[in-house]
Amino acid sequence: MRFQTLLAVAGLGSFPLTHAATGKSFTGWDCCKPGCAWQANLRNVQGSPKVCDINNNGLPNALSAKSGCDGGTGYLCDAYVPTPVSDSLSYGFATMGGAANCCKCFLVTWKSGNASGKQMLVQAVNNFEPAGDVKIGDIVILTPGGGNGPNETGCRSQYGKNWGQSGGGVSSGSECANLPQNLQGGCYWRYNWARGAINKWDIEYQQVTCPSRLTSISGCSA
Template sequence: MFVSVILSTLLGVAAAQVQQAVMAKTYTGWDCCKPACANALPLRPDIIATRGAAASCRADNTRFPLQQSLLAASACNGGAAFLCAAYQPVPVSDTLSYGFAILMGGAAGPANPACCRCYEAQWTSGAAAGKKIVVQVVNIAESSGTGNDIGAGDLILITPGGGVGPHPEGCRAQYGQRFANSWGADYGGVTSRENCANLPDDLQGGCYWRYNWAGGEVNGWDIIYQPVTCPSRLTEISGCAA
């Protein structure tokens, strides 16, 4: 009977893990805007005390202190807070990368429970099939008006040169007219490894990641993902953990 109880418990845990897994697609984006999970939560001090808020940066990519970051308006709304260059993806091994993501669907605000959560995604199609990426969600976006076939539950990997989406004003404000034609298509971004050399120096590494590690544009590739504990390498950058 003892063995039966253990087996039943293990099967229950396995079933719960399967239920948590989500089948979706990956896309890319980098609009230089302050992440939604970095905004002020004046009515939810409990969230700040327990989960924290994602970091945002000044135009020179120096990080704002938490209280200043919470109150600073996004550069995409005429403010001074930007997406930090540190949010670009990095390889950990030949088969694993770390990065940050925009989760599609749900309320696009800092109280969204998905803010600061981490997920492990494995590609099941595309050039990266079989490879994994652990991402932390620092932004939430509604599914409508995002271009392509992006739907609820999809992950937009925050990747330099990945497309500015509906907010081209952010990168113009941060990097100026010199790079106005460097960001590629609004949805999908640059289309070749060579285009990465046209981006600002501090963003080129994350752009090359798409082609050197992932092996292609990443957009529309199938994944299956599930929640995991955030690695410290990500939480040290974001300043938050759910």
């Protein structure tokens, strides 16, 4: 009943599109152009993920723009920060394994950690190849201050620095004050809403119909 209630609140109807999968949650924010914003990764997708310039203005040539991580003009938009809508539900965007999930939406339920029982509607706008602790079925929530992984140059190029450790990012809510003001809310989200680091917490997730609240930001759907 809780699952159907949250779907109704989100305007998604009562039924998921797939059976539940399991994995672990992680955080990341490398400021690079989203991996799903390349033509080769857009299969059966309407539109393409929004890409921004260094000042977070949308780029009209998103698909052809070179990533800021490679000396180009394309960066991760600050509009992709996570947003709580209640104590038990948030909206946001994510990085998922491979390109098959690009622009699809998922209802994520935490099964362990301080966010156990809480849910989040995410849209995949980025992709990764499994490495280290992050496996193919895991989900990396796009979270400012959440760690830049192997991409050291993106945030340094856009904002002049990286924050925290490359894996995991900042280690406390107080460190969120070191981020640019436009990213601080998304950083605090992790500690105020999820009440912890999120990394390696158990999750269950199911594909659902994308809500307009997410597609109006990303510009794509699948």
